[in-house]
Amino acid sequence: MSNEILSVRELREDDIPFIIRYWLESDPAFLTGMGVDLSKLPSKEEWEQMLREQTRQSIEQKKSYCIIWLLDDEPVGHCNVNKIEFGNEAYMHLHLWPAGKRKKGIGTEFVKKSLPYFFRNLSLQKLYCEPYAFNAAPNKTLEKIGFTFIEEYITTPGWINFEQPVKRWQLNREDFEELNRRD
Numbered sequence: 001m002s003n004e005i006l007s008v009r010e011l012r013e014d015d016i017p018f019i020i021r022y023w024l025e026s027d028p029a030f031l032t033g034m035g036v037d038l039s040k041l042p043s044k045e046e047w048e049q050m051l052r053e054q055t056r057q058s059i060e061q062k063k064s065y066c067i068i069w070l071l072d073d074e075p076v077g078h079c080n081v082n083k084i085e086f087g088n089e090a091y092m093h094l095h096l097w098p099a100g101k102r103k104k105g106i107g108t109e110f111v112k113k114s115l116p117y118f119f120r121n122l123s124l125q126k127l128y129c130e131p132y133a134f135n136a137a138p139n140k141t142l143e144k145i146g147f148t149f150i151e152e153y154i155t156t157p158g159w160i161n162f163e164q165p166v167k168r169w170q171l172n173r174e175d176f177e178e179l180n181r182r183d
Contacts, residue, residue: 147171
């Protein structure tokens with residue numbers, strides 16, 4: 001990772017095929033391990049429509065807001081928020097696409113680079129993340145960054161998930177600002 005350049009930016013229309021490929025071509029066992037109910041995955045056309053709409057909405061209207069992760073200027077993942085209450089809170093999701101890049105620490109750096117977009121552009125006071133309790137990687141990432149563990153409970157965390165135990169993590173605006181001062 002020492003000579004790889006990590007950067008992030010907002011979703012563009014030319015990123016849409018990468019996200020669709022991730023969701024529709026990933027190993028089903030990997031997706032299930034994240035808590036995805038494979039029967040709820042949208043079609044390619046439905047993904048395209050949802051993502052294109054996201055690129056055209058004003059920041060205040062967005063139902064979902066996506067940041068693309070770039071490794072040496074090549075898209076390798078995304079971090080998005082949904083359940084957005086502009087000026088208040090949102091729920092974050094993290095996705096590193098190539099299996100060979102996972103569990104190497106770059107996800108943590110990508111999330112850190114994504115946080116300013118969420119807090120500043122959406123004027124958030126709180127950011128939540130509720131990964132599947134049995135998916136260790138995002139839970140370790142959130143802890144490492146400085147999110148506060150709130151609770152573990154059973155829910156259906158999103159529209160493409162099955163009911164599952166999740167770990168709820170929170171980062172409030174004050175803690176985000178403190179993290180930014182340290183980095």
